[in-house]
Amino acid sequence: MPAVSETIDAVASVTQGTYKYGFETEIDMEFAPKGLNEDIVRFISAKKNEPAWLLEWRLKAFALWKTMEEPRWPAVSYPPIDYQDAYYYAAPKKKVGPKSLDEVDPELLRTYEKLGIPLKEQAILAGVEGAGEVPAEGGEARMPVAVDAVFDSVSVATSYKERLAKEGIIFCSISEAVQEHPELVRQYLGSVVPQGDNFFAALNSAVFTDGSFVYIPKGVRCPMELSTYFRINAKSTGQFERTLIIAEAGSHVSYLEGCTAPMRDENQLHAAVVELVAMDDATIKYSTVQNWYPGDAEGRGGIYNFVTKRGACRGARSKISWTQVETGSSITWKYPSCILQGDDSVGEFYSVAITNNRQQADTGTKMFHIGRNTRSTIISKGISAGHGQNTYRGLVKISPKASGARNFTQCDSLLIGDQCGAHTVPYIENRCMTAKVEHEATTSRIAEDQLFYCRQRGLSEEDAVGLIVNGFCREVLKELPMEFAVEAQKLLQISLEGSVG
Amino acid sequence: MNAPVENSLSEAGLSAAGAAGFLHRYEGLRARLPGIGLPWLAALRDRAAEAFRAQGFPTRRVEAWKYTDLAPLTQTGFGEPLTPVESALPLPRHAAPKRVVFVDGRFSAELSDADVPVRSLARHLPELEGRLGALARTDDLPLVALNTALFEDGALIELGPDEDGGVVELLSVTRADRPVTAHPRHLVRLAEGARLVLIERSWGHGESRYLHSPVFEVEVAAGAHITHARIQQEASAGLHLSTVFARVAEGGTYDSFLLHVGAKLSRSEAHVALVGPKAAAHLNGAQLLGDGQHGDCTTFLDHAAPDCPSRQTVKTVLAGRSRGVFQGKIHVHQVAQRTDGYQMNQALLLSDQAEIDSKPQLEIYADDVKCSHGATVGELDENQLFYLRARGIPAAVARSMLIEAFLQEAIEGVTEESARAALSEAVAGWWERNAA
Numbered sequence: 001m002p003a004v005s006e007t008i009d010a011v012a013s014v015t016q017g018t019y020k021y022g023f024e025t026e027i028d029m030e031f032a033p034k035g036l037n038e039d040i041v042r043f044i045s046a047k048k049n050e051p052a053w054l055l056e057w058r059l060k061a062f063a064l065w066k067t068m069e070e071p072r073w074p075a076v077s078y079p080p081i082d083y084q085d086a087y088y089y090a091a092p093k094k095k096v097g098p099k100s101l102d103e104v105d106p107e108l109l110r111t112y113e114k115l116g117i118p119l120k121e122q123a124i125l126a127g128v129e130g131a132g133e134v135p136a137e138g139g140e141a142r143m144p145v146a147v148d149a150v151f152d153s154v155s156v157a158t159s160y161k162e163r164l165a166k167e168g169i170i171f172c173s174i175s176e177a178v179q180e181h182p183e184l185v186r187q188y189l190g191s192v193v194p195q196g197d198n199f200f201a202a203l204n205s206a207v208f209t210d211g212s213f214v215y216i217p218k219g220v221r222c223p224m225e226l227s228t229y230f231r232i233n234a235k236s237t238g239q240f241e242r243t244l245i246i247a248e249a250g251s252h253v254s255y256l257e258g259c260t261a262p263m264r265d266e267n268q269l270h271a272a273v274v275e276l277v278a279m280d281d282a283t284i285k286y287s288t289v290q291n292w293y294p295g296d297a298e299g300r301g302g303i304y305n306f307v308t309k310r311g312a313c314r315g316a317r318s319k320i321s322w323t324q325v326e327t328g329s330s331i332t333w334k335y336p337s338c339i340l341q342g343d344d345s346v347g348e349f350y351s352v353a354i355t356n357n358r359q360q361a362d363t364g365t366k367m368f369h370i371g372r373n374t375r376s377t378i379i380s381k382g383i384s385a386g387h388g389q390n391t392y393r394g395l396v397k398i399s400p401k402a403s404g405a406r407n408f409t410q411c412d413s414l415l416i417g418d419q420c421g422a423h424t425v426p427y428i429e430n431r432c433m434t435a436k437v438e439h440e441a442t443t444s445r446i447a448e449d450q451l452f453y454c455r456q457r458g459l460s461e462e463d464a465v466g467l468i469v470n471g472f473c474r475e476v477l478k479e480l481p482m483e484f485a486v487e488a489q490k491l492l493q494i495s496l497e498g499s500v501g
Numbered sequence: 502m503n504a505p506v507e508n509s510l511s512e513a514g515l516s517a518a519g520a521a522g523f524l525h526r527y528e529g530l531r532a533r534l535p536g537i538g539l540p541w542l543a544a545l546r547d548r549a550a551e552a553f554r555a556q557g558f559p560t561r562r563v564e565a566w567k568y569t570d571l572a573p574l575t576q577t578g579f580g581e582p583l584t585p586v587e588s589a590l591p592l593p594r595h596a597a598p599k600r601v602v603f604v605d606g607r608f609s610a611e612l613s614d615a616d617v618p619v620r621s622l623a624r625h626l627p628e629l630e631g632r633l634g635a636l637a638r639t640d641d642l643p644l645v646a647l648n649t650a651l652f653e654d655g656a657l658i659e660l661g662p663d664e665d666g667g668v669v670e671l672l673s674v675t676r677a678d679r680p681v682t683a684h685p686r687h688l689v690r691l692a693e694g695a696r697l698v699l700i701e702r703s704w705g706h707g708e709s710r711y712l713h714s715p716v717f718e719v720e721v722a723a724g725a726h727i728t729h730a731r732i733q734q735e736a737s738a739g740l741h742l743s744t745v746f747a748r749v750a751e752g753g754t755y756d757s758f759l760l761h762v763g764a765k766l767s768r769s770e771a772h773v774a775l776v777g778p779k780a781a782a783h784l785n786g787a788q789l790l791g792d793g794q795h796g797d798c799t800t801f802l803d804h805a806a807p808d809c810p811s812r813q814t815v816k817t818v819l820a821g822r823s824r825g826v827f828q829g830k831i832h833v834h835q836v837a838q839r840t841d842g843y844q845m846n847q848a849l850l851l852s853d854q855a856e857i858d859s860k861p862q863l864e865i866y867a868d869d870v871k872c873s874h875g876a877t878v879g880e881l882d883e884n885q886l887f888y889l890r891a892r893g894i895p896a897a898v899a900r901s902m903l904i905e906a907f908l909q910e911a912i913e914g915v916t917e918e919s920a921r922a923a924l925s926e927a928v929a930g931w932w933e934r935n936a937a
Contacts, residue, residue, distance in 0.1 A: 420866075420868070423865065426861060429857075429858045432850075433851070437877065438877050441875070442872070
C-alpha cells in the first residue's frame with residue numbers, strides 16, 4: 001500500500017513524536033467500494049452472512065438516515081462531511097484458525113504491542129488455540145482481563161472465552177452473536193437506541209460492521225473485567241461499532257473500552273452506538289478511555305467521534321454507571337445516558353474531558369427519571385487548554401411519576417491559557433413535586449498559589465500542572481478500574497503537554 | 502433532535518399566520534405612527550418590520566424558546582386599543598411617591614404626577630436619533646422587532662451627570678375589555694454618576710386576553726447606578742412579553758429585580774452587557790405562579806470587560822398546574838479577565854402538576870475567572886419541616902412558614918427600601934391567594 005506509507009511519511013515529518021500511538025499497520029485489507037447507498041448496506045450484510053431480518057433492519061435505518069439532518073446544535077465546528085467519500089467496510093483478510101503465534105499476522109501483533117494492551121497474553125489475543133488455559137505467572141497479583149480486540153471493523157480475537165462460557169457468559173463480537181445467538185440480538189438490538197434515534201445512530205444502524213456483544217445470565221457476577229480495544233486503522237474507513245450489553249436479573253459486569261488510533265492527516269468519522277440493558281438488581285459498569293488521534297497542533301487531522309451511548313435500567317434496583325476519560329479526538333460529540341425505568345434504579349456518569357490545541361468536545365449525559373425513587377449522579381470535569389473548546393451539555397428529566405427521585409450534578413471546568421473556552425449547558429426539566437435536583441458548576445483556572453506551592457517544592461511547571469489536574473479529576477479517576485486509572489493519569493499528562501510554559 | 506417534520510411545519514405555519522396580522526396592522530398604522538416623518542425613524546421601523554416578517558414569532562424549535570410556547574399569542578386576533586377614557590380607570594396604590602402612568606402603551610398626563618423626571622417618548626423623538634434603538638437588537642429578536650415597528654409611546658428618562666432621579670414608579674396599565682396589544686418603548690439614560698430607582702409595574706384590567714410587550718433600553722454611564730424593580734401583575738388572561746437591554750459602563754451598576762405574579766403567559770428577557778471595567782450587574786428575580794400560569798425568566802449576561810462582578814438569584818414557586826422556566830446565560834469574553842460571576846436558581850414545586858424547566862448556562866473564553874452557578878429543584882426540606890413540627894407547629898403552618906421564608910428570602914437582596922416594600926407587598930398578596 002504505497003499510498004498509505006506516503007501519508008505516514010508526510011504526516012510523520014510534520015508531527016513526529018507527539019502522538020505515541022501514531023503508527024499504521026500494513027496488512028492486507030478487504031474493502032467495499034467507496035460511498036454509501038443501499039447496495040453497500042446489502043454488501044455489508046451479505047459479507048457478514050446476516051439473516052434477512054437484520055438486512056431489513058439495516059435498510060430501514062438507512063431509509064431513516066436519508067431523511068435526517070446532521071445535528072448543528074453542538075458547540076463544535078468542522079467542515080462538512082462527505083458521507084459518500086468513505087469506505088464503509090474494511091476487514092483484515094482472515095487466515096483461518098491460527099494454530100500458533102507464527103500464523104498470526106506479525107504486523108497485527110506488533111500493533112497491540114505498541115498499544116500496550118495489558119496482555120502478556122498476546123498469544124491468547126491472537127486466538128492461538130490452547131493459550132488461554134495456561135494461568136498467567138503470578139496470576140494472583142492481577143485480575144485477569146478478557147479482551148475482545150477490534151481491529152478496524154472485525155473482531156480478530158477473543159480471549160478467556162472458555163472461562164466465561166463456563167459461567168454462561170457470552171462475550172463475543174456482535175457479528176458472531178448474530179450468527180450464534182440471533183434471538184438475543186434480535187430482541188435487544190435497537191431497543192435502547194432505535195434506528196431513527198439521531199443522525200449518527202441511524203448511520204451506524206445501517207452500516208455497523210462490528211463491535212462487542214455481552215450477555216450475563218441471571219445471578220452471575222462476571223469473574224473478570226471485560227475489555228475491548230478499538231483501533232481505527234485503514235485509511236478513509238469510518239468506524240461504526242455496535243456494542244450491546246445485556247445484564248440479566250441479579251448479574252454484574254464491568255466493561256472497559258479503550259481507544260487509540262494511528263496518526264493520520266485526514267479527518268475520520270467514528271460513529272458508534274452502545275446499548276446497555278440492566279434487569280432487576282443488575283449492575284453494569286462501563287468505563288471508557290478514549291484516546292483517538294486528536295489532530296495536530298494546528299487542528300489538522302484527527303478523529304470525529306460522534307457516539308450514541310445509552311443504557312436502560314429496565315429492572316428495579318438496577319444500576320448503570322458510565323465512566324469516561326476523553327483525551328483524544330479532534331471533535332467529540334457524546335452523551336452517555338441512562339433511562340431509569342425500574343423503581344429504585346441508579347444512574348451514574350463520571351467524566352473527564354480534555355481539549356488541547358484545536359480539539360473540541362461537546363459531551364455530557366442525559367438522565368431520564370421514570371421509576372420511583374430513582375437516583376442519578378453526574379460528575380463532570382472539563383479541562384481546556386491551547387485553543388480547545390469544551391462544553392458540558394446535560395439533561396436531567398424527571399417525569400411526574402418518578403416520586404422521590406434524586407439527582408446531583410457537579411460540573412467543574414478548568415481553563416489553562418487564555419485562548420480556550422469552557423462552557424456549561426445543563427438542562428433541568430422537573431415535573432415531579434417530590435423530586436430533588438441539585439446542580440453545581442464552577443469554572444476557574446489553576447490557582448497561582450497551588451502552582452507556587454508545587455514549584456517551591458521543586459516540581460517543574462509541567463509536572464505541577466499534571467499533579468493539579470490529576471487532583472482536579474480525582475473524583476472521576478477513582479471510579480476507573482485500577483489498570484485503566486493508571487493509564488488515564490498518564491494520558492491526562494500527555495494530553496496537556498505543551499499547554500503551559 | 503430530529504423531531505418529525507410535520508410538527509415543525511404546522512408550528513411554523515401558525516407562527517406565520519399570527520405574524521401576518523401584526524404586519525398587516527403595521528402597514529395600516531404606519532402613516533399615523535409617531536415620528537414617521539423622521540427619515541431615520543421611518544427607516545428604523547421599516548427595517549424592524551422587515552426583520553419581524555423574516556423571523557415570524559419564535560417557535561419552540563428556536564433554542565431560546567424551547568420551553569415557552571407562543572401559541573396563545575399566535576392564535577388570537579388582536580386589535581388596536583381605543584382612545585383612553587381615563588377617569589373610569591381604577592389604579593393600584595402608589596408604590597412610590599412619584600408616579601407616571603401609561604395606559605395601553607400611551608402616556609397619560611392626567612393620571613401621572615407632576616415633577617417626575619419622566620417624559621413622553623413620543624413627544625421627543627426628533628432628539629433621539631442614534632439613541633433610540635442603539636441597544637435593542639431586532640435581527641434575531643422578533644418581539645423586539647415588532648415593538649420597534651409598532652411602538653407609539655413610552656417613558657423617556659434622561660438624567661444628567663451626578664443627578665439623582667430619586668424613586669420613580671412607572672405604571673403600565675392595559676385595559677383588557679377586548680383583545681388589544683400594547684408595545685411601549687422605554688428609554689432610560691443615566692449620565693456619569695447619576696442615580697435612579699425605577700419601580701416598574703405592569704398592571705391589567707379586564708377579562709380579555711391581551712398582549713403587553715414593552716422594550717426597555719437602559720444606558721448606564723460610568724459610575725451611574727440604577728435600581729430597576731420590575732413587578733409584573735398583569736390581569737389573569739394577559740400575555741406579558743418584555744425585553745430589557747442594558748449597557749453598563751465602567752464602575753456603573755444595573756441592579757434589577759424581576760417579579761412575575763400575574764398574567765397567563767409571561768416571559769421577561771434581559772440582555773445586559775458589562776462594557777467597562779468594574780461594571781456590575783444584579784439580575785435577581787422571583788416567579789410566583791399559580792394554576793394555569795406560565796412564567797419564563799430568561800437572561801443573557803455579557804461580560805465584555807475585565808474585573809466585572811455579576812450576581813443572579815432567581816427563585817420560582819409553582820402551585821397548581823403551572824410551569825416555570827428559567828434560562829440564564831453568562832457569556833465571558835476573552836478580554837473579561839478577573840470576572841466574578843455567580844448564578845443561583847431555585848425552584849419549589851407545591852403541586853404534583855407543576856413543572857419547572859431550568860437552563861443555567863456558562864460560556865467562558867477567559868481563563869482568569871471565577872464563575873459558578875447552582876440550581877436546586879424540589880420540595881420543602883424535610884429537616885426544616887421536622888424542626889418546626891418538633892416544636893409543636895402544625896404541619897400546614899410549618900409548610901406555610903417555610904414557603905413564605907423562601908419567598909421573602911428572594912427579595913432580601915433588594916437594598917432599596919421602597920422597591921423592596923413594593924415587591925414584598927406583591928409577594929404577600931400572591932401568598933394570600935395561593936396559601937389555601
